[in-house]
Amino acid sequence: MKPPKRRAILVLSEKVPLESGLLREVVVWSVPVSEKYPDGIRYHLALVDPLTGEVLLLFDNHFPKGHHQHSRAGVESPFVYTNLTDLLTVYYGQERKEVESYESDAD
Numbered sequence: 001m002k003p004p005k006r007r008a009i010l011v012l013s014e015k016v017p018l019e020s021g022l023l024r025e026v027v028v029w030s031v032p033v034s035e036k037y038p039d040g041i042r043y044h045l046a047l048v049d050p051l052t053g054e055v056l057l058l059f060d061n062h063f064p065k066g067h068h069q070h071s072r073a074g075v076e077s078p079f080v081y082t083n084l085t086d087l088l089t090v091y092y093g094q095e096r097k098e099v100e101s102y103e104s105d106a107d
Helices: 084-106
Strands: 009-017 023-030 041-048 055-062 066-071 076-078
Touching (some): 023 084, 055 084
16 A cells, blocks of 8 residues: 655745735745655745735746746746745845835835
8 A cells, every 4th residue: 555645734824914015925835855846845935015916026936947036027037945944034135125125116
């Protein structure tokens, strides 16, 4: 008899309205290591303007693109994934810069 197939396990999920009026959505899953997810993680980390739907920042890793990020300008670039702690640190740092830029544009 085959062992049961391991399923995705939700590691982190938050949808937080920020003081700036922007919305942070962070979802991280631990998934079985596979060709699609060789690091055993699936995620999307997003900063969105809920009034316009504009995505200001997005980090995600879907097949076949792998780890990458999207900027407010619509530029997509690869992201070197090392571990979840580093991913969150880099994302929150970039998010802080985007929020500051958003707030200064609103002034």
